[in-house]
Amino acid sequence: MSGTPITSIPDESLEVPTLARRSFDSIKSDIINGQLAQGTKIVESDLALKYGISRGPLREAIHRLEQIKLIVRIPHAGSRVVTLDVKMMQDIYTAREALEGMAARLAARLMPDADIEALSMLLNQHSENINETAGKAYLQREGDIDFHYRIALASENRWIQQNLHGELYQLIRMCRHQSGQFPSRAQTALDQHRQIANAIAQRDEELAELLMRRHISGAWEIVKKILEDQND
Amino acid sequence: MSGTPITSIPDESLEVPTLARRSFDSIKSDIINGQLAQGTKIVESDLALKYGISRGPLREAIHRLEQIKLIVRIPHAGSRVVTLDVKMMQDIYTAREALEGMAARLAARLMPDADIEALSMLLNQHSENINETAGKAYLQREGDIDFHYRIALASENRWIQQNLHGELYQLIRMCRHQSGQFPSRAQTALDQHRQIANAIAQRDEELAELLMRRHISGAWEIVKKILEDQND
DNA sequence: ATCAGCATTATTGTTGACAATTAATGAGCG
DNA sequence: CGCTCATTAATTGTCAACAATAATGCTGAT
Numbered sequence: 002m003s004g005t006p007i008t009s010i011p012d013e014s015l016e017v018p019t020l021a022r023r024s025f026d027s028i029k030s031d032i033i034n035g036q037l038a039q040g041t042k043i044v045e046s047d048l049a050l051k052y053g054i055s056r057g058p059l060r061e062a063i064h065r066l067e068q069i070k071l072i073v074r075i076p077h078a079g080s081r082v083v084t085l086d087v088k089m090m091q092d093i094y095t096a097r098e099a100l101e102g103m104a105a106r107l108a109a110r111l112m113p114d115a116d117i118e119a120l121s122m123l124l125n126q127h128s129e130n131i132n133e134t135a136g137k138a139y140l141q142r143e144g145d146i147d148f149h150y151r152i153a154l155a156s157e158n159r160w161i162q163q164n165l166h167g168e169l170y171q172l173i174r175m176c177r178h179q180s181g182q183f184p185s186r187a188q189t190a191l192d193q194h195r196q197i198a199n200a201i202a203q204r205d206e207e208l209a210e211l212l213m214r215r216h217i218s219g220a221w222e223i224v225k226k227i228l229e230d231q232n233d
Numbered sequence: 234m235s236g237t238p239i240t241s242i243p244d245e246s247l248e249v250p251t252l253a254r255r256s257f258d259s260i261k262s263d264i265i266n267g268q269l270a271q272g273t274k275i276v277e278s279d280l281a282l283k284y285g286i287s288r289g290p291l292r293e294a295i296h297r298l299e300q301i302k303l304i305v306r307i308p309h310a311g312s313r314v315v316t317l318d319v320k321m322m323q324d325i326y327t328a329r330e331a332l333e334g335m336a337a338r339l340a341a342r343l344m345p346d347a348d349i350e351a352l353s354m355l356l357n358q359h360s361e362n363i364n365e366t367a368g369k370a371y372l373q374r375e376g377d378i379d380f381h382y383r384i385a386l387a388s389e390n391r392w393i394q395q396n397l398h399g400e401l402y403q404l405i406r407m408c409r410h411q412s413g414q415f416p417s418r419a420q421t422a423l424d425q426h427r428q429i430a431n432a433i434a435q436r437d438e439e440l441a442e443l444l445m446r447r448h449i450s451g452a453w454e455i456v457k458k459i460l461e462d463q464n465d
Numbered sequence: 466a467t468c469a470g471c472a473t474t475a476t477t478g479t480t481g482a483c484a485a486t487t488a489a490t491g492a493g494c495g
Numbered sequence: 496c497g498c499t500c501a502t503t504a505a506t507t508g509t510c511a512a513c514a515a516t517a518a519t520g521c522t523g524a525t
Binding site: 057060061064065068070089092093095096098099100102103107158159160161164 | 393
């Protein structure tokens with residue numbers, strides 16, 4: 002559909018699937034798509050039983066989930082699935098704006114011409130998808146992820162990559178998944194993506210960063226409204 | 234010395250000192266100040282023996298150190314103390330520039346007048362310290378940390394706070410500590426701090442962010458030169 | 466002498482039992 | 496009847512033994 006990324010983030014992918022890692026992935030999915038509801042209490046022995054492993058590796062998985070903020074741990078009192086409130090999501094979007102803005106700037110500086118070309122092709126594909134799948138938000142969602150993913154890659158900054166993909170995107174995906182369908186906004190987003198890609202193609206670092214930050218803070222305004230409406 | 238911060242980061246501080254946490258802190262110190270040299274192989278049983286605990290909690294400590302990137306783990310082959318190279322430090326300073334620039338922007342928007350006043354007083358104190366302790370970089374170092382700490386607090390963004398203090402500063406401290414004494418630069422830094430504080434006082438978000446980013450990228454240029462000189 | 470294959474060893478991954486701490490429940494007293 | 500305190504139950508923290516895996520060094524053949 003979207004073509005595989007030109008390069009991949011070096012880490013995390015080909016690691017040995019240890020029990021801790023497997024359960025980490027499973028629990029992560031369960032949290033993100035809501036099968037483990039927000040605020041659910043995590044009892045180690047229960048989960049260990051559920052996944053058919055002992056508490057040792059499961060503990061490791063929980064600690065890692067805590068690190069990427071999908072789980073909060075009160076010292077001796079146990080762990081709970083994180084509860085996403087408006088303030089937390091605002092913090093996350095703000096941090097994302099800073100980091101991804103910087104990533105766009107770096108991309109404008111560093112992205113190889115061939116990859117810029119590929120990025121442009123990708124946007125053309127997305128453009129077609131919008132017409133074909135009008136209404137179906139899923140593919141557009143994937144496209145959005147793919148675009149931002151490539152920008153982060155092009156930044157060649159591992160710290161930014163890891164935090165964007167390892168942590169921030171997970172929380173945003175979780176928020177999105179559990180807030181029902183969002184208004185499509187696909188055309189607007191695509192237009193903005195085009196502008197950003199153009200800025201990168203012209204090696205205009207300043208503009209690329211500016212546009213990316215607007216793009217993200219605009220997305221936050223939408224999300225914010227939805228979250229606030231839900232609480233009323 | 235510097236007066237206690239007006240508010241403190243809510244997390245991490247008053248937690249129950251469990252074995253895992255204690256050994257985490259110990260090892261972290263050892264790594265940062267170089268008693269565990271860069272690239273040292275970490276053998277779980279050895280360290281467990283050294284700290285007089287069993288491998289369980291020690292493992293937890295290692296995992297957390299891995300999360301804040303003080304330790305790198307090759308799947309089955311064992312863990313090593315991170316080796317700081319120029320590229321990694323550049324990534325870290327770049328990320329810091331993005332995040333702390335945003336923190337300065339938020340501070341200009343949100344910092345209470347009383348805290349801005351206190352920040353100004355703090356800089357006066359530092360100014361005196363420069364004359365008194367000319368040559369002794371330690372106090373100025375602490376002052377620098379204190380300043381940046383308050384900006385991060387004033388951002389009221391927990392994600393930014395946690396990543397700045399929990400991860401980026403640790404790595405920077407480690408780099409600094411192991412690269413011998415840096416040229417003082419205290420007066421320059423203080424001047425820049427003043428300008429930033431002024432921008433915040435005038436609620437000029439744009440300027441606050443801009444100055445903070447310049448301040449940090451300027452610091453990186455210095456550090457970069459030192460690191461590159463060492464490798465030749 | 467060098468390389469291939471195998472055995473050994475060192476180290477990590479995993480487990481179940483045990484200890485310590487916290488939260489809950491119920492009894493006793495005001 | 497409500498509050499406090501003690502006892503109990505549940506859950507997390509810790510430990511030491513066991514299993515599995517990967518690196519290392521040895522042996523032997525070419």
